[in-house]
Amino acid sequence: MSSIINNDILSPISSKRTRKEKLFKICGLSAIIFALSMLIILFITIFSKGYSAFYQTRIKLNINFNEELIDPTGAREITTLNTADYSKLISQSLFKFLNIDKNHPKSSEIKSLISYNSFLTLRDRVLNDPLIIGKTVKINLIASDDVDQMIKGNISLNISEENRKISDFQIEAINKLKSDGAILTVFNKTLFTKSDSREPEVSGVLGAIIGSFYCLFVAVCISVPIGVFAAIFLQEFAKKNKITDFIEININNLAAVPSIVFGLLGLSVFINFFHLPRSSPIVGGLVLALMSLPTIVIVTRASLLAVPDTIRDGAIALGASKMQAIFNQVLPLATPGICTGVIIALARALGETAPLLMIGMIAFIPDTPIAITDPATALPAQIFMWADHPERAFVERTSAAILILLSFLIVMNATAIYIRHKFEKKW
């Protein structure tokens, strides 16, 4: 008897089956390896391009807050302090450091080593503390993007001077600054404290982050309550008939509508009809809310459906009304699923660019938005715009902004996974 069983186990049929199974496993495994390696390549390229944007070159200078230049009368009036020529303080100090006469033919090249906006730093120092006038203070000024790129080694010094962003004279000056220890590399705070700018060295993503945050805030406030209650009604209360079937089909279709269509809708309804301000996060948030609504409805219905009927019956048999049964017993059980779905829908909304295009949020907006009606841009929009600039400094900032966006998305998705695992109920 036992020999028959053994023969059967060793039969060609079963070995053929094992072979097939092995082949299938290998196919699956190679697909996963392929996908993973693509992902890794993507991350490595973005990271290698973007990580250098997180630090920045500064030039440490002894700035003499010369009273004669700033406020010769000594009256310390705000307008005088506001309009003083602080750039001159910087160039004076720079010329002194490098031992160059201010009438040197190439003095303007030297001036451009420091970021054009640096005079604002000095002005703010003076406005904050007028007593600084007359003193000499060491200040780290942001270097221009060309200097920054040269220090980071992104500018090849072997090519001829005309084809280079930085002249021989400037290189000489930089080397002198370097040997005197005046060149510093510090963490690029500007990236997180400033908004967009024409000058890459002082541009940052703060405005875009706030814009994105406002958009998401508006989107959450609108789409979550509407979506969840619509789903509860459809799933638990609505009678199954032609109308609800029709609504259901349409919701499923809406989830597949290209996002740019929602942008068009936003443009024609919210901006042209309701006259909400163009480029504002409120409009962006409304559009993203519309976009995430179908997903939220679908996910909520699925989570409610996953709660077994025995729970509803149990509550109803105890004398709970249908509404009480749903809100006291069913909804709490569906909440983790709903949260997961909402977070994933919002993560998708956070990365959305196309609808923002239609409502003017892809625009150069150097101001950081304060209210949700202020013009603003969003992170993906900022990435889209920076990607258009040829300067090396913007290229690295594009990648850095992508990294920032990705980390937001990873945090959101990780939260979703955590909620799903932590609060998942078994029955």
Add this chain to the structure above:
Amino acid sequence: MRQLYILDTNLRRNGKHMAEEQIIPISKFNKLKKSTSKKVTISVQNITVSYNGKIAVDNISMNINQNEVTALIGPSGCGKSTFIRCLNRMNDVIENCTIEGKIILNGINIYNPEVDIVKLRTNIGMVFQKPNPFPKSIYDNIIYAPKLHGLVSNKSESDDLVEKSLTEAGLFNEVKDRLNDSGTSLSGGQQQRLCIARAIAINPSVILMDEPCSALDPIASAIIEELIDTLKKKITIIIVTHNMQQAARVSEKTAFFHLGKLIEFSDTSTIFTNPKQKRTLGYITGRFG
């Protein structure tokens, strides 16, 4: 001889409807009932239930006595669950389910549109085939309904009620140290007793049990049977079961259903020893069903 079949009424009373509904045709009543010593709790009159027009329960009339255990037996799909769910109007939540006929509880037709369905269900509790504790703590499982109906007002009352209900369900000693554990962490039999405790916490006069032991092993079933025996002193119990021995052990009255019809309804001893109908005999001897 219009007897007073009106019991102490927990239900909302409505004089107008009562007057006409407490009238039970005595001829029919006498045909159904053998021993008249017991008072009637529930009188089912010509109940017909259909799903999408398909009849599942066909013109059933029966009287269920107070503080007795009534067992419903019959082959699968014969409408036992459908029938028992009519008694606390659980079928109301099923779409396309139409119910005709009357069910008189304490003199009031529970299908009267004016009946408060919440009050009805606090009077007629239900225990399901599959234990369905809420995935909350044992304590919360018990206290959910009393809180909902405002039966407890403070923590110590709640504690007392939880202890009392669990004790009555014979579960207290097993779970007293872990009242905050999830109800779903209990064993199947314990879960079912938790569901019974949950049902008796709101002090119902009737409990419906739809195959309460079908998911349990014989020992857990025996515990539930004992529990039914003690509960019936206070509560009228209607139990659906596929287990003939169980029906014979726990019930005073047995009703045999077949294809949506009530074939035979009388004392359990009669049904199991001397059934009038051939089909009943066939079923209890295992020849069909």
